[in-house]
Amino acid sequence: MNKVRVRFAPSPTGLLHIGGARTALFNWLYARHMGGTFVLRVEDTDQSRNTQEAVDVIFRGMRWLGLDWDEGPDGNGGVKGDKGPYFQSQRGSIYTKYLDKLQATGKTYEDGGALKFKMPKTPGVVKDLVCGDVTFDRTMEPDLVIRRKDGSPVFHFVNVVDDLEMGITHVIRGEDHLSNTHKHIALYEALGVTPPQFAHIPLILNQGGSKMSKRDDGAALGFYEEAGYLPAAVRNYLCLLGWSPGANEEILSIEEIVRRFDLKDLNRSNARFDGAKLFWINGEYWRAMKNDEFAKFAEASLAKSRPAVAALPADFRNGLLGVIREKIRTGKELAEWLDPYLTEDYPYSEEARKKQFSNPEAGKWLTALEKGFSSSAEPLSEIEAEAVCKKVAEEAGLPKPAKVIHLLRSAVSGHTVGPSLFHLLVVLGKSKVVARLMRTRILWEEGKLGGSA
């Protein structure tokens, strides 16, 4: 039995489509499950869009998802494997050779400058590993243009030639190609070779229920990297679209998925992309991260989005990251939640002004809090922070410290929501807390927070 060889053959369009990423993933999973070879081939025949940047997007996306390939461009200008070149733009002579070969069979003819392949009129049967035997009636099927007037070979032809030349044993691709597959098979047969096996996987649909297109939100894999999702979470989610590990299981390690993945378990129906579920899965992975993993992730993620963070004292930075982490689940949120603590000149949100600073008592409480924290011990402890709040509340005649606590949060961060407050106060440290309370109190007294002084 031949060793399994599968391939992912994207076009450099400037983004790695989420559906393409899933196709790549399923090919990769099958290759790894079977101990086969995963080939990356770049279908860069559209010269107008074919740029180095666009090709790099593919490499970057694949690496981000952890989909390593055994053959293809290595992504650094080199090449792996001996079935190259792996760029279609460099395979012109191979296509010419096969065009000649096909012409020699007498199954082609010229028509208006184009070269056409005589489609057999017999029924075309695709033995698909996912869809079963699919039969196409070809009595009405027009002949297939395989070389255009301008001399360029057509997609269906080069695709077949490449898969043939590269020894691909299983073509795993989107179901949108199913209807054309009988043409490919006819070409293989005309060339006198056995076609590979086919497995057409269901499509990923957008919210509206049609094929996810580049225009759809979140259609590009890069979107999730930028939003600070964890690649393992995205990968896990993508696995669940069209494949299921069985009942009542969803979060699985990639090793476990590789172990269980099989073509016969693939679904036949299209799946809608559900960003909310991905978000939830990301949260699961987010919380499962080990501390050192999180530290590494945060450093890399923040290096781009919030370079100022790197300059923070290590204790302060780590403390902040720690208290924020438990409330959120993406790198983007991490950056945003960090903002109030990166400057002493932080803004006050609309909500804070409306809910907290409009309280006529606010000034009094802020003064009391400021005084309380000024006379607290150094370093500040959570217990003491809580004690200060309780005391201020009591003196204000409040049955519970909740109101004071909410005001305090808005005062030191400008926001009504945020990290666990007492933890946060300890991380900020006594002097910052006092300074922030003073700033807020003064602004409040000046009537700049929407409150009435």
Place this chain on the structure above:
RNA sequence: GGCGCUGUCGUCUAGAGGCCUAGGACAGGUCCCUUUCAAGGACCAUACACGGGUUCGAAUCCCGUCAGCGCCA
């Protein structure tokens, strides 16, 4: 329009004739916990597209209809 694929809760799915008064998860709702927000716990609601068969028995098999998607025009 022709051809093809598909059709289980809003969404992703489990289900391969009796285990199904259809299970899980996300989302939604209620409650608990609670300093916000998360997390967590408890509970609720919601589905076998429709119509015919086959069978003692069908979500599971067959046929038709409809719908969605895709491909080719």
